[in-house]
Amino acid sequence: MNVIEIRNLTFAYDKDIVLENVNLDVEEKDFLAIIGPNGGGKSTLLKLILGVNKVQKGSIKVFGEAPHKNLSSIGYVPQNTNINTDFPIKVIEVVLMGHVGEKRPLFGYGKDEIACAMGALSQVGMQHYAQNKIGSLSGGQRQRVMIARALCAHPRILILDEPTASIDTKGQKEIYELLRLLNKEITVIVVSHDISVILEYANKAAHVNRTLSFHDISDKKKTFHTHGDQDHFCEIELLEMLGADSCNTCNPDTDPLEPAGKWREAK
């Protein structure tokens, strides 16, 4: 079942076309990685899916309806959640903010909402930090709390914009492992520049740079070669596949790659 369907979408800020003739199907329980260069239109695409930007040409359907009709089905973790870490707010209070719209923070939250927020914190392994100040957490822990906040409304799709930016390698891995776990129940869409990391977790990849090219990467063994004994998928192969011509981690002169193009036969 498609949870998101995008057809012939073209979007411009004033007259500057940022997305052109984009088509995309996201199925239930997909883990979709959206990659692409700075300014390529990734965040704009997310804002269209979230109903923040209005569709101008073409269509977007979320669970068969216009995005604004299904807002509660999407949990969103924005880029650079720069919570003022000096602000003396507790972790549980940050998560409770996930109860957008329906609740009345001025009059306090009810037992049900607090139980629900604690449940979301347990889902991300942060229940023991509920009473800690948000500013006392590491970047990775803070990001888990932001994920718990998005989970508070029981979304069926979780969208994250650069969730591991400025988090150390160990913290990044923990976030992706958490997303893998959550992906057993819900659809996950991640915008990321960490291509090599995300390829290990995603089953689909969309490269956005004004146009969108889409690839099913669920069978990594067929799609990418592993390097020696290590289960490492090379960015150069993905970039080749996407028609790009540079790679920032692998050296094509020294890496023992099979001849370019072989993945295509395997597909």
Ligand SMILES: Nc1ncnc2c1ncn2[C@@H]1O[C@H](COP(=O)(O)OP(=O)(O)OP(=O)(O)O)[C@@H](O)[C@H]1O
């Ligand atoms: N509100 C806006 N008004 C006008 N132009 C905008 C607006 N938001 C984004 N743009 C422009 O649209 C283009 C795509 O921006 P967008 O933020 O979607 O790219 P991105 O792929 O998410 O980039 P990054 O990886 O740097 O976050 C850029 O040229 C940007 O300057």
